[in-house]
Amino acid sequence: MSTVDQVASTNENERMRLRVVKTQYETKGIVTFELQDPNGAALPAFSAGAHIDIWISVNECRQYSLCGAPDDVHTYKIGVQREDEGSGGSIWVHEHLSVGEIIETSLPRNLFPLARDASSHLLLAGGIGVTPLIAMIHELEASNASYEMHFCSRSADRTPFMEFLTPRIEAGYVHVHHDEGDPAAGLDIAALLHDQPDGAHLYYCGPMGFMAAAKNASSHWIKGTVHFEFFSSPEDDEANIETANTAFQVKLKDSGEVFDIPADKTIVEVLRENGIPVDTQCEDGFCATCMTRYVAGEPEHRDSVLDDDDREQFVLICCARSKTPLLELDL
Numbered sequence: 001m002s003t004v005d006q007v008a009s010t011n012e013n014e015r016m017r018l019r020v021v022k023t024q025y026e027t028k029g030i031v032t033f034e035l036q037d038p039n040g041a042a043l044p045a046f047s048a049g050a051h052i053d054i055w056i057s058v059n060e061c062r063q064y065s066l067c068g069a070p071d072d073v074h075t076y077k078i079g080v081q082r083e084d085e086g087s088g089g090s091i092w093v094h095e096h097l098s099v100g101e102i103i104e105t106s107l108p109r110n111l112f113p114l115a116r117d118a119s120s121h122l123l124l125a126g127g128i129g130v131t132p133l134i135a136m137i138h139e140l141e142a143s144n145a146s147y148e149m150h151f152c153s154r155s156a157d158r159t160p161f162m163e164f165l166t167p168r169i170e171a172g173y174v175h176v177h178h179d180e181g182d183p184a185a186g187l188d189i190a191a192l193l194h195d196q197p198d199g200a201h202l203y204y205c206g207p208m209g210f211m212a213a214a215k216n217a218s219s220h221w222i223k224g225t226v227h228f229e230f231f232s233s234p235e236d237d238e239a240n241i242e243t244a245n246t247a248f249q250v251k252l253k254d255s256g257e258v259f260d261i262p263a264d265k266t267i268v269e270v271l272r273e274n275g276i277p278v279d280t281q282c283e284d285g286f287c288a289t290c291m292t293r294y295v296a297g298e299p300e301h302r303d304s305v306l307d308d309d310d311r312e313q314f315v316l317i318c319c320a321r322s323k324t325p326l327l328e329l330d331l
């Protein structure tokens with residue numbers, strides 16, 4: 001299933017109110033939170049790799065991967081690492097979410113689904129990027145699928161989910177690598193990904209340096225078999241920026257209207273200025289809320305979400321530019 005299949009079926013702006021029913025320290029600085037409907041109702045289903053948005057103020061939300069079992073219909077679980085140098089979301093979560101608290105969340109959305117046609121699954125996690133991959137283990141084991149995980153973390157005392165992982169480490173499915181702060185002493189990602197087993201798909205999530213290493217090491221894997229998710233906004237050099245901004249035009253298929261997109265504005269900004277509403281969240285190319293089908297022209301994709309197949313039909317208009325003078329959108 002492509003990214004887009006999942007987005008199209010779940011891209012709604014509905015919100016839920018959920019109660020925090022359990023919190024647990026995984027390691028110093030990493031806490032898991034379990035969320036349930038206040039009245040005990042079943043929650044909307046999700047598949048491994050999904051995330052929810054948590055509103056930390058009226059206009060501000062943060063995205064957290066669900067790391068519980070997808071077949072648990074009553075509980076969503078997230079794992080949050082406190083980032084004192086971050087944008088404040090994780091600090092808010094750590095300081096405000098206590099048992100009994102009611103919070104607002106989105107429905108689950110999945111931009112990082114498992115491939116149904118894979119004969120084996122290689123999961124590669126860096127630090128707190130392990131959270132969506134924990135849900136993947138639940139789902140893969142429930143369907144008796146073949147998988148192996150490599151989990152890179154700094155040290156034993158900074159490795160979350162060990163209660164869950166230990167039996168899988170002992171069974172040989174999960175391998176944990178500690179680098180003690182020196183990446184050269186950690187997992188040799190290039191060696192691990194040098195040969196692609198027949199039918200294998202790769203999934204990776206972690207910090208920026210880790211993402212770059214996994215991307216480089218898997219560049220020769222067969223198209224469509226490598227899946228990844230950033231858990232923060234990628235730096236510019238990771239976001240597929242090919243050229244400096246230039247002006248172009250956007251045409252709307254339904255009305256035939258044509259808008260000039262100057263070099264210093266995004267498509268979203270120009271559409272809004274002209275009274276055309278567009279749903280967005282991150283406005284940075286990694287949540288896919290603004291995903292739009294295009295029907296003519298060639299986008300210059302600048303997101304870190306869409307895979308190659310998706311990019312043949314869709315564009316994220318909060319960040320994309322155009323390689324052609326005119327880009328026609330299915331709007």
Ligand code: FES
Binds near residue numbers: 282
């Ligand atoms: S609004 Fe998040 S990718 Fe466009």
